[in-house]
Structures are given as C-alpha cells and as structure tokens.
Amino acid sequence: MRYLITGATGFIGRHLARHLVERGHHVTALVRRDGRVFGSLTVRGDLVTGEGLAAAVRGVDRVIHLAGVTKAADPRLYALVNTVGTERLLAAVAARPEPPRLVYCSSLAAAGPGRRRHEDDPPAPVSAYGRSKLGGELALREGADRAPAVVVRPPIVYGPGDREFLPRLATAVRAGLLPAVGRPGPRHYSLLHVDDLCRALLTAADSGAPGATYHVSDGVEHLWDDIGATAAEVLGRRPPRVVHIPLRLALTVARTLGGASALNPGKVAEAAHPAWTSAVGRLPFGPCVPLAEGLRTALAP
Ligand SMILES: NC(=O)c1ccc[n+]([C@@H]2O[C@H](COP(=O)([O-])OP(=O)(O)OC[C@H]3O[C@@H](n4cnc5c(N)ncnc54)[C@H](OP(=O)(O)O)[C@@H]3O)[C@@H](O)[C@H]2O)c1
Numbered sequence: 115m116r117y118l119i120t121g122a123t124g125f126i127g128r129h130l131a132r133h134l135v136e137r138g139h140h141v142t143a144l145v146r147r148d149g150r151v152f153g154s155l156t157v158r159g160d161l162v163t164g165e166g167l168a169a170a171v172r173g174v175d176r177v178i179h180l181a182g183v184t185k186a187a188d189p190r191l192y193a194l195v196n197t198v199g200t201e202r203l204l205a206a207v208a209a210r211p212e213p214p215r216l217v218y219c220s221s222l223a224a225a226g227p228g229r230r231r232h233e234d235d236p237p238a239p240v241s242a243y244g245r246s247k248l249g250g251e252l253a254l255r256e257g258a259d260r261a262p263a264v265v266v267r268p269p270i271v272y273g274p275g276d277r278e279f280l281p282r283l284a285t286a287v288r289a290g291l292l293p294a295v296g297r298p299g300p301r302h303y304s305l306l307h308v309d310d311l312c313r314a315l316l317t318a319a320d321s322g323a324p325g326a327t328y329h330v331s332d333g334v335e336h337l338w339d340d341i342g343a344t345a346a347e348v349l350g351r352r353p354p355r356v357v358h359i360p361l362r363l364a365l366t367v368a369r370t371l372g373g374a375s376a377l378n379p380g381k382v383a384e385a386a387h388p389a390w391t392s393a394v395g396r397l398p399f400g401p402c403v404p405l406a407e408g409l410r411t412a413l414a415p
Pocket of ligand 1: 120121122123124125126127145146147159160161162179180181182183184195199219220221222247267268269270271272279
C-alpha cells in the first residue's frame, strides 16, 4: 500500500516511516527541507502555504497526518499549522477523485485534562495547543462528506529520539527532583510508547471508522512519582522527590523563558492540572510496551 506521512521528519514520523517500510509499504514523506526519511520518497511541501500538498497526496492510499507544532514562540502558530494546515491537507485529499483515508494524530490535549477521559466526553482543552489540535479535528469532522478521516488522540508519547518528555524526565531524575506545577497532591498521566502509537495509527488506518475519534494509551494510569521512580531505576539513580512549584511562580518563569521553550505559559496551563489520563479507548489495539521496558530501551546508557 502507498502511504503519505506528514511530519515524517519529526520524532513520531521517523518511527512511523520505519514501521511502514518494514511492513513492505511504500512511503512518501512530506518534508519542508531537503533531507532523507528512512526508506521513503520525499515531496517538498508546507501545510501553512499549501505548497506541495496536491503532489504529495497523488497516488497514495492512506495519509497519516503527524505534522504539527507542539511548542511555539507565537501562540498563533498553533492554529496556523495545526488547524489551518489540517484544513489545507483535507482540501488536497478531498480533491482526489477517490479521496484516500486520512488518519489525524491529534492529542489528549484536545480532549482536555481529567482522569480516564473518554472519547465521547465533551472536549475542554486548556491551552492554545490543545485548542488548535481540536480545531484540526473539527475541520475534519466538518469535511467528513469530502474525505474519510479518523482521529487518534495520544497522551504523552515517549521513546528513542524523543526530544521533549524523556530528556526533561532524565534531567529531573539526575537532579533528584521531579517538578510538579500547582498544589501538592497526586498526579496521574497516560503514556504511550512511540512503537505502540505507530501500531495504533496503522490500526486506525486499516480499521478505524471514518468520523470516529479514538483515545489510545498503554492502559495504565501512571502516578508521576512512579514514572520518576521507574526512570530512576533505569538510570541507576535514587527515586526523585516530587517538588511542587506554585502556579504563579511557574507562570512567571514561563513568561520570562518565552513561548518556544519547553516551559511556556501553555505548557504550564496544562501542567497545572493534576490528571491527564484517558480511559481505554474503542480502537481495537493492544499496547505491547510497558513503561519499564520502554524507558529501558530509550534511556539506558
Ligand atoms: N510527542 C508527543 O508526546 C505527542 C503527543 C500527542 C500528540 N502528538 C502529536 O503528534 C504529532 C507529531 O509529534 P512529534 O512529537 O513527532 O512532533 P515533532 O518532532 O515536533 O515533529 C513535528 C513535525 O511536523 C513538521 N511540521 C511542522 N510544521 C510544518 C508545516 N508548516 N508544514 C509541514 N510540516 C510541518 C515538522 O517538520 P520540520 O522537521 O520541517 O520541522 C516535523 O516533521 C504532532 O501533531 C503532535 O501534536 C505528539
């Protein structure tokens, strides 16, 4: 089968390209700059300008849409890429005589915080990022009569090559202090190893119902302390102590550091909520990588 991956040069995209090539599929990668993507044909294009999208979707059977902005100096960029960019991709897909199936990698951020969030819960994002990912979902829903689209909402995704979550976790563990924004109390997170996300995206591409939204995770509600302790074991360190950072202080630091840093006002708004977990979703997919194993392969020296 012929797949187009947008965001193929990113953390998840590079893994997805490998999964597809190893399964014998042909992969076209939408890229903004010259560069190679494992086993793939590359097509230059940009979601913001729409350049290259018509050529990229030509002849493909499936589109997996990963391209997106997860942190931005200018918050308007979230909507421009994640919402408007998704609309542009939808338009290119819909212009095909037989539009290929499109799988959109949204985010639990589009659903909003809380424990065991279900696909049918009304979405309540708390950041510009979450609102922009929801905007992409809504664009696809509105265009459902023009192209078949399936939405997948992963939680925090981790694995080799992750430049966000794991480096921060490892640094915190080495310092012996695990930061938590807001009031003291337990914090719960859903997680998913990148290989499991790739399997989920391919399941969604094969058997997801057009118009459906699927939550995916490793099925465990992880406590922040347990995530820290598991990472510490892998790194041969003592379990770190959770330190609570008052919301006001975290926001001041975030405003000083600026929007494109890992600690930006939007991330603080998300981090201030003590739970970001999803209920086991409806997609017929079973995760294979437990946290300890996933952290061992990604973090072990
Ligand atoms: N990582 C997570 O924990 C996580 C969790 C839930 C959902 N997601 C979603 O998963 C997707 C991929 O995440 P990731 O962690 O792999 O992100 P990433 O490493 O930051 O990769 C983002 C990708 O999007 C591309 N891109 C950005 N703006 C573009 C534009 N205007 N036109 C075309 N391509 C553009 C980037 O291309 P360049 O290489 O040219 O910059 C890159 O290939 C995102 O949509 C994100 O919202 C991620």
